[in-house]
Amino acid sequence: MENSMSNPNDPVVIAGVRKIFNQGKPNQVDALIDIDLTVRAGEFVSLIGPSGCGKSTLLRLIADLLQPSAGTITINGKSAHQARVDQDYGMAFQQSGLFEWRTVARNIELPLELKGWDKAKRRARAVEMLELVKLPEFADHYPWQLSGGMQQRVAIARALAAHPGLLLMDEPFGALDEMTREHMQAELLRICAAAGTTVVFVTHSIPEAVYLADRVVVMSPRPGRITTVVDVALGRDRDELTREASGFFGKVTEVREALRGIELSLEARGIEDR
Amino acid sequence: MTDPTPVAPAAPSTVRARRIRRAAMFVLAFLIVAALWEGYKAVGPEAGGRVVGVRVLARTNDRAMPHIWDMFSRFGRSEVRGGSDSILIVVVRAAWYSFRCALLAFLAGSFLGIAIAVLMARFRVIERAVMPYLVISQTVPILVLAPLIMSLMAYNSRDLASKTWLAAVLLGVFLAFFPVAVGTLRGLQSTASAPLELMDSFAAGWWKTLWKLRFPSAVPYIAPALRLAGAAAVVGVTVSEISLGVKFGIGRLILSYGQEATSDPPKLFTAVFGAAVLGLVMAAVVLGIDHLLMRNRQPEAA
Numbered sequence: 247m248e249n250s251m252s253n254p255n256d257p258v259v260i261a262g263v264r265k266i267f268n269q270g271k272p273n274q275v276d277a278l279i280d281i282d283l284t285v286r287a288g289e290f291v292s293l294i295g296p297s298g299c300g301k302s303t304l305l306r307l308i309a310d311l312l313q314p315s316a317g318t319i320t321i322n323g324k325s326a327h328q329a330r331v332d333q334d335y336g337m338a339f340q341q342s343g344l345f346e347w348r349t350v351a352r353n354i355e356l357p358l359e360l361k362g363w364d365k366a367k368r369r370a371r372a373v374e375m376l377e378l379v380k381l382p383e384f385a386d387h388y389p390w391q392l393s394g395g396m397q398q399r400v401a402i403a404r405a406l407a408a409h410p411g412l413l414l415m416d417e418p419f420g421a422l423d424e425m426t427r428e429h430m431q432a433e434l435l436r437i438c439a440a441a442g443t444t445v446v447f448v449t450h451s452i453p454e455a456v457y458l459a460d461r462v463v464v465m466s467p468r469p470g471r472i473t474t475v476v477d478v479a480l481g482r483d484r485d486e487l488t489r490e491a492s493g494f495f496g497k498v499t500e501v502r503e504a505l506r507g508i509e510l511s512l513e514a515r516g517i518e519d520r
Numbered sequence: 521m522t523d524p525t526p527v528a529p530a531a532p533s534t535v536r537a538r539r540i541r542r543a544a545m546f547v548l549a550f551l552i553v554a555a556l557w558e559g560y561k562a563v564g565p566e567a568g569g570r571v572v573g574v575r576v577l578a579r580t581n582d583r584a585m586p587h588i589w590d591m592f593s594r595f596g597r598s599e600v601r602g603g604s605d606s607i608l609i610v611v612v613r614a615a616w617y618s619f620r621c622a623l624l625a626f627l628a629g630s631f632l633g634i635a636i637a638v639l640m641a642r643f644r645v646i647e648r649a650v651m652p653y654l655v656i657s658q659t660v661p662i663l664v665l666a667p668l669i670m671s672l673m674a675y676n677s678r679d680l681a682s683k684t685w686l687a688a689v690l691l692g693v694f695l696a697f698f699p700v701a702v703g704t705l706r707g708l709q710s711t712a713s714a715p716l717e718l719m720d721s722f723a724a725g726w727w728k729t730l731w732k733l734r735f736p737s738a739v740p741y742i743a744p745a746l747r748l749a750g751a752a753a754v755v756g757v758t759v760s761e762i763s764l765g766v767k768f769g770i771g772r773l774i775l776s777y778g779q780e781a782t783s784d785p786p787k788l789f790t791a792v793f794g795a796a797v798l799g800l801v802m803a804a805v806v807l808g809i810d811h812l813l814m815r816n817r818q819p820e821a822a
Contacts, residue, residue, distance in 0.1 A: 347816050347817065
C-alpha cells in the first residue's frame with residue numbers, strides 16, 4: 247500500500263526488503279522481513295519497537311552500511327550505495343563518535359574534508375553549523391571538554407555539515423538525562439525545520455518517538471517487521487506545551503497499545519522478550 | 521543553555537608543582553642509593569660475609585665497592601697517562617656516538633614496526649603468517665645474531681665489512697620494532713565501532729579511514745610502545761657494541777674499562793654512568809615524542 251503512493255524520487259523508498267543474518271547456518275536470524283516503507287521529503291519518521299525488532303538494522307540498510315538479502319532500497323531516486331558515496335545523508339549514533347584528537351570545528355569539518363573541500367570553505371561551514379546548534383564559542387574546544395548533550399549537538403552539526411537532505415539517527419539521545427534529552431529533541435526539530443531535512447529516527451522511547459515524528463513506525467521482533475504505522479497529526483510547530491497536550495497523550499497511548507499488542511502476541515507464542 | 525559547564529583542564533600551577541616534586545624525588549632516590557652504598561661500605565665486612573660457606577655479603581674493600589667520590593673524580597682525570605682528553609670527554613663522546621646509533625635504531629625500528637602493523641591490520645593473511653615469526657624472532661638472543669649479521673654484511677660487500685656500527689644499529693632495530701609492531705597493531709584493531717561506521721557512512725576508503733581515524737585512535741597504544749622501543753634500541757645497540765667491539769661506542773668503552781677494572785676499579789663506573797645517562801636521554805627524547813603525540817588528548821585523571 248505504501249509503495250503505490252510512493253514517488254521514485256522520495257528520499258527513502260524501501261520495497262520488499264528482507265535481511266537475514268547467517269543465512270543457511272544454524273544460527274540464522276530473520277532480522278527483517280517484508281519491509282515496505284516510503285519516507286517523503288521533509289518528513290520525520292520514528293522507528294520504534296522492542297529490542298531485536300530490527301530497527302537499527304533497518305537504519306543501517308538505508309545507510310548502505312548493511313546490504314539487504316532481498317528487496318530494494320532507493321535513496322533520492324538512486325541506489326543506497328550511490329547515495330552513500332554521494333554523502334546524500336548524514337548519520338548520528340547513540341555515542342556521539344566525535345574524534346577526541348580533533349577540535350569541535352575540525353570534527354564538524356570531517357565529512358567536508360573527505361569530500362575534498364578547501365580549508366577556508368570548510369571552516370566557514372563549520373562556523374555556520376556551530377551557530378545552528380548554538381555552540382559558536384566552542385569551535386576550538388576538544389570534545390572531552392564538553393558535556394554529553396553538547397557533544398551530541400556537535401555530532402548532529404557534523405551529520406548536517408554537508409547539508410544532506412536526509413538525516414539518519416540511531417538513538418542519538420539515548421545516553422542523555424531526561425532534561426537534556428527533551429531540550430535536544432526541541433533543538434533537533436528546530437534545526438531540521440530550518441533546513442527542511444528529512445529524518446529517520448530510531449528510538450525506544452515512546453514519548454520521544456511521538457514528540458518528534460510525523461509518523462511513528464512500530465516494529466515487532468522475530469522476525470522483524472512493521473506492524474503499525476501511527477500518524478501523529480500534531481502539526482509542525484511543537485514546543486514544550488505539545489508534551490502536555492491531550493492529542494500528544496492520545497498518540498502516546500496509541501503507540502503504547504501497538505507495542506503492548508506485540509508483547510502479548512510474543513508471550514502467547516512463548517517468546518520472552520528481554 | 522541548560523547543559524552543565526564544560527570540564528576545565530587541570531590548573532598549570534598544580535602541574536608545575538607535580539613536576540618539581542617528581543624531579544626532587546628523582547634526586548632524592550639517587551642520594552638514598554648513594555647513602556646505602558657508602559653506608560654498607562662503612563659497616564659491612566671488608567672481606568665479605570659467609571654463611572655456611574656461601575658468600576652472602578659483598579666485599580666492601582675499595583676494589584669491589586669504590587667510593588662514589590672516587591668514581592666521579594675519575595671523570596676529571598685524563599684517560600691515558602699523559603693523554604690530553606679527560607675521561608669525562610671520552611665518556612661523553614662515546615655516549616654521544618652510541619646515542620646517535622640508538623636514536624637511528626629507534627627511529628628506523630619504529631617506522632618498521634608501524635609499517636608491519638599497518639600491513640598486518642590491512643591483510644589478515646599477513647597477520648596470521650607473520651605474527652608467529654615476529655614472536656619467535658624476539659626469543660633469539662641478539663648476542664647470537666650479532667656475529668651472524670656481521671658476517672652477512674661482510675659477505676655482501678667489502679665496504680660493509682668494517683661498518684660494525686651498522687650491525688649494532690640493525691640489532692637495535694631488531695629489538696625496537698617488535699613492541700611498536702605489536703602495540704600499533706593492537707591500537708589499529710581497537711578502534712570503536714561507532715566512528716568506523718561513521719567513516720563508512722562518509723564512504724571513506726580503507727586508507728582514508730586509517731589516516732583519519734585508526735591511526736589517531738591508536739596513538740594511546742603507540743605511545744607506550746615507543747617507550748619500550750626506545751629502551752630496547754639502547755640495549756640492542758650497546759650490547760651489540762660490546763659483542764662486536766664497535767669503535768667509539770660506549771659499549772666498547774665499558775669493555776675496555778672493564779679490562780682495567782683490576783687496577784682501576786672506579787674507572788669502569790664512569791663508562792657505566794655514561795651508558796645510564798645515554799639511556800636517560802633516550803627516555804627523555806621518547807617522552808617528548810609522547811607529549812607531542814598526546815598533546816590534545818584528555819588528561820588522565822590523576
